[in-house]
Amino acid sequence: MSIANVAPALKPADYKSDTTPIWCPGCGDYHVLLSFTRAFARLGLPPEEIVVVSGIGCSSRIPAYTNCYGFHGVHGRSLALAAGLKVARPDLTVVVASGDGDGYSIGGNHFLHACRRNVDMTYVVMDNHIYGMTKGQPSPTTEPEFDTALSPGGTGLRPFHPLVIALASGANFVARCFSGELNQTTDVLVEAIQHPGFSFVEILSPCVTFRPDERAWKQLVHPAPVAATNDPGKAARRIMTDDGFNIGILYRGDRSPYQPPIGMATIDLSELEKEFER
Amino acid sequence: MEASSSVSVAIMGSGGAGALTTGSFLLEAASTAGWYGLFSRTLGPQIRGGEAAALLRLAVDPVEGAPELYDLIIGIDWLNAQRFGAEIQTGPHSLVISDSGGEEPPPNLTQSGARIVAVPMKDMAKAIPHGRPNMIALGIACRLLGLAPEQVLPLVGRQLADKGAAAVEASRAAIQAGYGAVADLEFDTRLAAPNPSSVSRWLISGNEATALGAMRGGVRFAAAYPITPATEILEWLAPSLAKAGGVLLQAEDELAAINMIIGSSFGGTPALTATSGPGLSLMIEALGLATAAEIPVVVVDVMRGGPSTGIPTKSEQADLNIAVYGLHGDAPHLVVAPQSVGDCLFTTQWATYLAETLQSPAIVLSDQFMGQSRAAIPRPADVAFIGARTVAGDIAGAYKRYAMAANGVSPMAIPGMRGGQYTADGLTHSERGTPTSGATDHLTQLDKRRDKLNGFSFGEHWATVEGNGALAILVWGSLTGAAREAAGRAAADGIEVRLVAPRLLSPVQPEQFAAALDGVERILVVEQTHGAQFHHYLRAHYDLPAPVRVLNRPGPLPITASEIQRAITEWR
Numbered sequence: 001m002s003i004a005n006v007a008p009a010l011k012p013a014d015y016k017s018d019t020t021p022i023w024c025p026g027c028g029d030y031h032v033l034l035s036f037t038r039a040f041a042r043l044g045l046p047p048e049e050i051v052v053v054s055g056i057g058c059s060s061r062i063p064a065y066t067n068c069y070g071f072h073g074v075h076g077r078s079l080a081l082a083a084g085l086k087v088a089r090p091d092l093t094v095v096v097a098s099g100d101g102d103g104y105s106i107g108g109n110h111f112l113h114a115c116r117r118n119v120d121m122t123y124v125v126m127d128n129h130i131y132g133m134t135k136g137q138p139s140p141t142t143e144p145e146f147d148t149a150l151s152p153g154g155t156g157l158r159p160f161h162p163l164v165i166a167l168a169s170g171a172n173f174v175a176r177c178f179s180g181e182l183n184q185t186t187d188v189l190v191e192a193i194q195h196p197g198f199s200f201v202e203i204l205s206p207c208v209t210f211r212p213d214e215r216a217w218k219q220l221v222h223p224a225p226v227a228a229t230n231d232p233g234k235a236a237r238r239i240m241t242d243d244g245f246n247i248g249i250l251y252r253g254d255r256s257p258y259q260p261p262i263g264m265a266t267i268d269l270s271e272l273e274k275e276f277e278r
Numbered sequence: 279m280e281a282s283s284s285v286s287v288a289i290m291g292s293g294g295a296g297a298l299t300t301g302s303f304l305l306e307a308a309s310t311a312g313w314y315g316l317f318s319r320t321l322g323p324q325i326r327g328g329e330a331a332a333l334l335r336l337a338v339d340p341v342e343g344a345p346e347l348y349d350l351i352i353g354i355d356w357l358n359a360q361r362f363g364a365e366i367q368t369g370p371h372s373l374v375i376s377d378s379g380g381e382e383p384p385p386n387l388t389q390s391g392a393r394i395v396a397v398p399m400k401d402m403a404k405a406i407p408h409g410r411p412n413m414i415a416l417g418i419a420c421r422l423l424g425l426a427p428e429q430v431l432p433l434v435g436r437q438l439a440d441k442g443a444a445a446v447e448a449s450r451a452a453i454q455a456g457y458g459a460v461a462d463l464e465f466d467t468r469l470a471a472p473n474p475s476s477v478s479r480w481l482i483s484g485n486e487a488t489a490l491g492a493m494r495g496g497v498r499f500a501a502a503y504p505i506t507p508a509t510e511i512l513e514w515l516a517p518s519l520a521k522a523g524g525v526l527l528q529a530e531d532e533l534a535a536i537n538m539i540i541g542s543s544f545g546g547t548p549a550l551t552a553t554s555g556p557g558l559s560l561m562i563e564a565l566g567l568a569t570a571a572e573i574p575v576v577v578v579d580v581m582r583g584g585p586s587t588g589i590p591t592k593s594e595q596a597d598l599n600i601a602v603y604g605l606h607g608d609a610p611h612l613v614v615a616p617q618s619v620g621d622c623l624f625t626t627q628w629a630t631y632l633a634e635t636l637q638s639p640a641i642v643l644s645d646q647f648m649g650q651s652r653a654a655i656p657r658p659a660d661v662a663f664i665g666a667r668t669v670a671g672d673i674a675g676a677y678k679r680y681a682m683a684a685n686g687v688s689p690m691a692i693p694g695m696r697g698g699q700y701t702a703d704g705l706t707h708s709e710r711g712t713p714t715s716g717a718t719d720h721l722t723q724l725d726k727r728r729d730k731l732n733g734f735s736f737g738e739h740w741a742t743v744e745g746n747g748a749l750a751i752l753v754w755g756s757l758t759g760a761a762r763e764a765a766g767r768a769a770a771d772g773i774e775v776r777l778v779a780p781r782l783l784s785p786v787q788p789e790q791f792a793a794a795l796d797g798v799e800r801i802l803v804v805e806q807t808h809g810a811q812f813h814h815y816l817r818a819h820y821d822l823p824a825p826v827r828v829l830n831r832p833g834p835l836p837i838t839a840s841e842i843q844r845a846i847t848e849w850r
Contacts, residue, residue: 048698051545051693063701064701071541071703072702073540074563076533078537080535083538083541084537085542085544085545086541087542088546089545092545092693112530113530260520261520262523266521272518273480276490278480278654
């Protein structure tokens, strides 16, 4: 990689594409995009060696806004697609972007198994507690009393707790961020990408159109009061009992990533065929 | 007594009795001795305690069609044998071997007037330490078919080596006891001596052949969810891919499996998944993604009875409609179907080559009958179809992933290639890959994806076309073998029959099809479906220039050469 060594350092803008985002003005996802490009620049990764994979939803538009390779797939399946890519191409840096509908509802089963599989990649969920792209239906993280056209009077359902689920399922790094805290989100993303195994970063990212109340998140968030732990029991207790607004790295695990050897053929195909010869 | 060119044998027993092991050894011994053969399994859904039968045809020449009237049936026990019903047919010439200490053979086997001979298989096995009745049955079968002990005993040592010397010795003793038990029994159906031949042969199942074909075509990544009757593909691929520098991931479900292989292929590694109807149903949305984003993937559907859970352990051809038409939107893609156990290798290799070359998903429609059958076949030829994807070389200037190309296939950038960054997308996109809802981009890209398939020259492999008779059998998939056999018998009766069996089901090939049917006066469509899906598919896409009759039946009973032959002779 001698060329990379002499190339001038890349700036965040070098990771941005010329496609103009179509998010609503004030959407938290603009800041998430900025955190992405800043984190990539700080890591000094060549854009062609990063793949940003997503599903469907407002947040899933992010790959096309980067200058990396991207995959904007079907609803809810980004983690599976990314796992296939990373296992086959361990040399690439794989970042998956999702939202609370894409990631926790239609993609919920893949979330469990991605945590358990522990492939070395980073999973960023932009959580705004609402389906934005379809104009305001409740998601798995919507509060039970939140009134929508699809759920008059609220769902009455207990919200999903993604960080605890991630921890219980085996994620190797768990963090919560707020999109408005740009510097901290960038710091967390840098560490999440560097941390071996499956890193889960939930970013509270307000939907100013369908959840104007979420503008108040800026005042509600606060740094996690204690340092990250590598003890999943401690981390789980803390996450279960916190107010949902403490931000920072909450768990750093030390499980080895899942990466079967690849590209190291020990035989020729004719060897395999011998078992059929008579 | 004249020797037969083909004999049919059934070994039956309740699940766990070892009937399938006996059948497997019998095929091994016969192929070692120089015969060809086909061994299909039929079993109930239970893991143990259900019913199981090894159905074999042993023959002088390669055989592809299902057995019909059975010459020899050995019942290790008859506990659930009545459940096979019409699946196992006998005639007055048939010999049924039954355990003298056990149940009577079920009436469906005996009412034809078949001869019944009792042999105390269980008691004989008990007399041998660790002896098992299924190995007594193997000795009986070998003796009656004319296989010498030295043609079967060495196999036991090889195949049971990991079970220890005592197990090997017990099996050898039991086989020899089986030989002795029927030493004086008259059995007129002898297999003719094998043709001396220098052609080396393989013993392989359709599912193994499918897996090997994929690897020959370049597949080095697989992701899948276990499902009957496709699992053997995965179980062969898992260790084999690892040895060849690839990998198989067990996915959490079929939705994940198809997306994993799309991810692998996007990263440049040719990829496959294998499933059956329920899994294919779950994969359909992502197959549309692979079509729109132009990502090559291979999806093998080993068809079973449907709809829904259907009959997991029995064959049918009723996934034709979903494979060809299941995707929403206008989504041209490749659909191919192997025609025999051996052809599973070629067709899957070809499918991989086509998918990679045309940057399109390819569905391979195999089925339970050929997938789970094991056959002795002539060694398959090495063919040159190796996936060769057109990738972007030196990328200068603005890269357009979906740039128009004369053949519709645009050079594909692979992650890691500098300057090739693009976002693959299921949204309608421009040449660059940027999402758009414009009419021009939509039409341009729809045209591109259609034309790259329609404009490709698929060559002679699009179909099997044999004979030049005025009566054409139109058939596909694993029924091709039975149709060929029927055509051969009809020819012996003086009726010239033409066999037309498309291997390429999508895109359709109207010119080649018209040429293949040139001059026909009668068309017999043969298919294993309830709804005559193949007939309707043919009507939708092709001119059928003569009166048509349709012989269609759903699973689980295979359509036999005799039934096809009857349909031919009755149409005079």
